[in-house]
Amino acid sequence: MTSPTTTMAGGGHLDLPFFDDTHRELARELDAWCAASLAVDHADTDAACRALVRQLGAAGWLRYCVPQAHGGVLPALDSRALCLLRETLARHDGLADFAFAMQGLGSGAITLAGSDALRERYLPRVARGEAIAAFALSEPEAGSDVAAMQCRATRDGDHYVIDGSKTWISNGGIADFYCVFVRTGEAPGARGISAFVVDADTPGLSIAERIDVMAPHPLATLAFDGCRVPVANRLGEAGQGFKVAMMTLDIFRASVAAAALGFGRAALDEAVARATTRPMFGGVLADLQLTQAALGDMATAIDAAALLTYRAAWLRDVRGVRTTREAAMAKMVATENAQQVIDRAVQMFGGLGVKVGTRVESLYREIRSLRIYEGATEVQKLIIARETLAAHRASSSPSTQSS
Numbered sequence: 053m054t055s056p057t058t059t060m061a062g063g064g065h066l067d068l069p070f071f072d073d074t075h076r077e078l079a080r081e082l083d084a085w086c087a088a089s090l091a092v093d094h095a096d097t098d099a100a101c102r103a104l105v106r107q108l109g110a111a112g113w114l115r116y117c118v119p120q121a122h123g124g125v126l127p128a129l130d131s132r133a134l135c136l137l138r139e140t141l142a143r144h145d146g147l148a149d150f151a152f153a154m155q156g157l158g159s160g161a162i163t164l165a166g167s168d169a170l171r172e173r174y175l176p177r178v179a180r181g182e183a184i185a186a187f188a189l190s191e192p193e194a195g196s197d198v199a200a201m202q203c204r205a206t207r208d209g210d211h212y213v214i215d216g217s218k219t220w221i222s223n224g225g226i227a228d229f230y231c232v233f234v235r236t237g238e239a240p241g242a243r244g245i246s247a248f249v250v251d252a253d254t255p256g257l258s259i260a261e262r263i264d265v266m267a268p269h270p271l272a273t274l275a276f277d278g279c280r281v282p283v284a285n286r287l288g289e290a291g292q293g294f295k296v297a298m299m300t301l302d303i304f305r306a307s308v309a310a311a312a313l314g315f316g317r318a319a320l321d322e323a324v325a326r327a328t329t330r331p332m333f334g335g336v337l338a339d340l341q342l343t344q345a346a347l348g349d350m351a352t353a354i355d356a357a358a359l360l361t362y363r364a365a366w367l368r369d370v371r372g373v374r375t376t377r378e379a380a381m382a383k384m385v386a387t388e389n390a391q392q393v394i395d396r397a398v399q400m401f402g403g404l405g406v407k408v409g410t411r412v413e414s415l416y417r418e419i420r421s422l423r424i425y426e427g428a429t430e431v432q433k434l435i436i437a438r439e440t441l442a443a444h445r446a447s448s449s450p451s452t453q454s455s
Contacts, residue, residue, distance in 0.1 A: 064360050070366040071132060076385075079136045080235055085111060086144040097225050097268040102184070102394035104151035109181015112271040117156035119163060122175035131164060131365035133312035142314025143370040146418040147170050150269050153304070154223050157426075158185025160245055160300040161231040165288035170249055174229060186227035188218040188250075188274060189297055195220070196431045198233075198294060199242040203276065205234040210283050212236070212248065214276040217260060220425075224272025225259050228252050229289065232274075239293030246292035249285045256280060267417040298376075301426055303368070308359040308426050309386035315419050316354045318388035322412050323350065326400055337400065346400065350393045357386035377439035386424045394419050405429060432436060 068077045069340040092100050092107070108114050116133050126133065134156060142149035159178045162170055177183035190195040194201040203216030214234055221230070229251050236246040250257055256279030288296050327338035327347065339344050365377035397412045398405035405412050423429050 065362070067096050068358070068362060070362040071136075077133050078133060079140055082113065082140045083144075083397065086115075086140065087143045087150070090144055090148055092145075092147070094268075097147070098270055099146055101223070101270055104148050105155065105181045105184055106156075107181070108152055109179065113152065114155050114181050116454075117152070117159060118175040118179045122163075122171050123179035124175075129160070131303060131306055131361065131368045134304070135361060135365045136309045139308045139314040139317070142152040142311040143318045144314075146267060146315065146414065147269060149314065150222070153307060154187070155181075156307070157187045157300065157304045158223060158227065158229075158231060159267050160303060161287050161296050162249060163248040163290070164299050164303075165247065165296045166249070167284070170285065170287070174249065177228075180416060183228040183304050184223055184226055186220045186221055186223035186230045187272070187300070188224075188230045188232040189216060192219050192273075196197055196428060198245075198297065201233065201375060203232075203234045203243065205246065205248065205281070206445065207236070207281070207283075211280045212246075212283065212286070214248070214250070214256070214279040217275050219261075219273040220263065221272055222425075223261055223270050223276055225334055226270045230257075230274065233274075233293045233297050233329060234276075235331055236290055236293075242294040243291055244289050245297075246404060247287040247293035247296045248281050249287065250279065250281055253277055254281065265421065267414070267421060269421060272339045280364070302374070302376055305383050305426055306340055306361055306368070306375070308422055309357065309364070309379075309382040311360055312383075312386040312390035312419065312422050313354065313361060315415050315422075316350075316357070316386075316393040318413050319390070319394040319412060320350050320354060321346075322415075323347065323397040323400050326397075346396050350396055353389035357382070357389045361383050377443075379435055380427070380432040380439070382434040383427065384429050384436070387419070388429060390419050391423060 064068045066079055092103050094100050115123060115125045116137055118129045119129065121350060138149050138153055155178050157162060162174050166216055174183060178185055187196065191203055192202050200208055203218060205214045229249055232250050233245055233247050235244055237244045255289050259272050260275040261273040265271055266400040288347055324347065327343050328336055330337040332340065360382040364375050364382045367373050368375045372425050394415045401412050407413060
């Protein structure tokens with residue numbers, strides 16, 4: 053296997069103007085740490101994830117998932133740092149990236165909308181790797197269409213009573229707490245959803261099913277049956293849950309693109325190493341023009357995705373603007389491009405490319421889910437179109453033209 057610290061695919065992007073020197077140093081430090089210290093047995097996925105959370109917490113990397121006031125490194129969540137961390141981790145180990153990402157996504161709603169008491173109760177433990185977080189939004193009949201959710205919470209004095217189910221919940225079964233989004237009925241559709249922090253040991257919450265997927269990670273269906281949660285555990289105001297969920301996803305969607313970049317870079321590294329050492333027709337595979345054309349396409353696809361990814365992160369961090377459209381573009385292009393890059397790497401390996409246990413085979417399985425979770429590619433296209441049309445209408449309105 054190639055060394056991510058020495059390959060062209062792994063480091064040239066740090067020279068892009070989107071980054072500060074602190075970001076560049078962060079990426080280099082994590083890359084070195086991964087090469088020296090990241091070693092977890094993946095035979096038991098649950099145990100591996102627990103170990104990775106502890107390891108990432110002890111090393112200080114999870115401190116980038118929470119703000120400085122509650123144990124973090126930076127005053128606020130920094131999209132560029134999150135993206136660089138995820139890209140680097142994914143290039144080394146997909147499950148390590150998953151463990152890191154879920155600490156951020158799973159606690160992000162608390163960072164954005166939690167009371168001071170909730171932030172102090174959960175975020176320092178997340179940063180230290182002492183509490184595993186989860187984000188519970190999807191339902192059997194409400195995945196991309198969040199407004200169709202049926203899981204319901206009814207107010208009962210100082211508590212809410214939650215009934216229903218959530219599915220495809222990452223970290224389901226091993227999380228210490230869940231940020232759960234449920235219908236509370238203040239208004240129809242998305243305006244009648246609220247968010248709550250629910251501890252995993254709360255009576256009435258159970259794991260209905262563990263879900264096995266092609267790139268193993270903890271995943272489950274949650275069942276709520278008369279689950280009583282204090283009003284104080286609500287994140288934001290009643291009926292604001294959909295807004296909280298979208299704000300959370302807007303921050304972390306660009307980091308999904310970054311994880312795809314990490315997988316794509318790892319595949320390109322593997323492909324280059326294979327092409328330059330594999331004997332073929334009196335030379336090596338890389339001598340063939342078809343191979344060179346494939347490598348050219350792969351390198352270009354990765355760089356195009358990187359520019360979109362770090363543009364979205366930079367716009368959020370530096371310009372402080374809403375990046376729904378830009379993050380959707382980054383997520384769509386990076387995941388689709390990485391899938392193509394990895395597929396070509398597998399093809400370049402021939403039979404070895406589909407042998408279980410090779411890096412390109414594991415990358416082939418790992419990339420597939422990124423094109424679905426946190427908004428499938430088709431949903432990203434709808435978001436991009438919606439935002440583009442809205443911008444056009446705003447610029448064409450009489451009030452805008454008169455100003």
